[in-house]
Amino acid sequence: MNIKELINSHFNKLSKSQKKVAAHVLDHPRQVALKSAQELGAEIQVSETTVIRFCYSLQLGGYKELQKIIREQLLNQESSLAAYRQSKVELQEGPHFLSQVMEQDRHMIAQTMAGIQEEEYDKAIERLSSAKTIYVLGMRSSFAAASWLSYALTLVRPDVRLIRPESEDVIQTVSGMDEDTVLVVISFHRYLKEPIHIAELAKKQQSFIVGISDSQIAPIHAIADVLFPVYSPNKSTLDATASLFSFMNAVVAGLIVEEKDGFEKRQERYRELNSDFLFTEGTEMK
Template sequence: MEFKELIHEHYNQLSVSQKKVALYVMDHPKIVAMSPAQVVGETMGVSETTVIRFCHSLGFSGYAKLQKAIREQLLFHESSLTTYQQAKVELEQAPHFFEQVMTQDLEKIMETMKQINEADYEAAIQQLAKAETIYVLGLRSSHIAANWLSYAIGLVRDDVQLIRPETEDVIQTLRQMNRNSVVIVISFHRYLKQTIQITQLAHEQEAFIIGITDSLLAPISQYSHLLFPIHSPNQSTLDATASLFSFMNAIVAGLSVNDKDRFEERQNQYRAIASDFLFVEGVDEQ
C-alpha cells in the first residue's frame, strides 16, 4: 500500500501528537528519511517515543522501516501522470481492456464509499440546504468537476456560483461571503496555491467550507469544516475522476430529496421558460 494511503487509513485513529508527526512526515519526507527519530521528535516538540508509536500505529515494526518506506514511496515517486499510464499499460495485454479499466473505477468508488463518514455527509447536505449562497471552487484539473457540480446544484436550488478567478474579481466575491455562505472546494494533488489561498480567505470570512480532496492531510484540510477524501491511488487525478463524480452526484441527490418542495418549484420554473429554440427532440422511430 502507498505510504500516503497508509497514513490516510490510520489518521483518525492517531493521537493528537501522532497526527502532528504524520503532517511533519508528509511535509518533510527527506528530513525524516535521513534523521534519527529523536531529532525528528525534537524538531516537532514531541518525544522520540511518540515518533516510534506513530510508526507502530501504521503497522511498521520500527522507525527504520518507516524511513525505508519513505525513501521508496515518497522520495522517488514518479509523476502521477506517468504512474497513471504505467498502470494502464499493465492492463494492455489483458482481454477486454475497457472492462478492466471500468472495473478498476468501480473498485475506487467502493474504496471511496468506505472512507466517507455518513454523519459528515448528512451534515454537509444540511449546511448546503440552509445556505443563502453556495460557491464552488476548483481550478485547473479540478475545474471541470467544479463546473459540473455548480451546474448540477443550480438545477436543484438558486444562488449557486462557480468561482472563476480568471474572469472575475475574487476579492469582490469573497467580500460577499459570510457565515450563511457555503464554499465547496475541490483540490487534488498537485495542490494549487491559489486554491488554498482562496479557501483560507473564505474561511476568514466565516463561510462554511466543504473540502473534497484526495487526502485528510491535503492543504485545504486546515480550513475545511467538513472534509471528504476521494480514493486516489498513486496521486492520480485521472484515476479519481469516477469516484469524484460519483460522490458529487450523491451530494446533488441528497439536496434534491432534502427539500422536495423547493426542488419541484425550481423544476416548474425551469420548464415554464420557453426553450424550444435551444433543443431538438429525438427522431421518432418509424
C-alpha cells in the first residue's frame, strides 16, 4: 500500500490537526523526507507530538518509518501520465489486454464504492434535489466530466449551469449564489487553484459545496460540505475515468429517483416537441 492509500484508509480516524499533517505529507513529500518531526511540526504549526501521533494513527512504527516510505515511494514517483503508461505496458505483457484493462477499471470502481459513505451520498442527493440552481465546475482534465454531469443533470431538472471561467464573468456568476444553490466541483491532481478559489467565493455566499476528487485530503476538502473520493492508484485522471463516470451516473440516478414525478413530466414535455428535423433513423442494410 502506498502512502496515499495508507492515509486515505485511516483518514476518517485522524484528528483535525493530524489531517493537517496528512495534507502536508502528500503536498510536500520532500520536506517530510528531509526534516525532523520537530521541524515539520513547526513548519505546519502543530506540535511534534501531533506529527508522531499521526504516524502511529497510520499504524507505523514512528516518524522514521514514514520518512522511509516517503523516500521510497513519493520522491522517486514518476509523473501520473508516465505511471499510467507503465501500468498499461505491464498489462500488455500478458494475454487478453482488453479484458485486463477493463478488469482494472472494475477494481477501481469497487475501491471507489468502498470509500464513499452512503449518508454523505444521500445528503448530496437531498441538497441537489432541493437546490434552486445547481452549478458544475471542472477545468482542464476535469472539464469533460463536468460537462457530462451538467448535461445529464439537465435531463432530470431545470436550472443547471456549467461554469466556464474562460468565457464568463465568474464573479457575476458567484454573486448570484446563495444558501439555495449547490456548487459541484470536480478537482483532480494536479489541482488547479482557480476552481478552489471559486469554491471559496461560493462558500462565502453560503452555497452548498459538493467536492469530487481523487483524495479525501485534496485541496477541495477544506471547502466542501461533502467530498467524494474517486479511487485512482497513481494520481492519473485517465485511470480514474471509469470510477468517476460511474459515480456521476450514480448521482444522476439518485436524483432521478428523488425527483421521479418531476423527471417524468420533464420527459413528457420533451417528447411533445417536434424534433424530427434534428434526428434521423438508421437505414436498413440491403
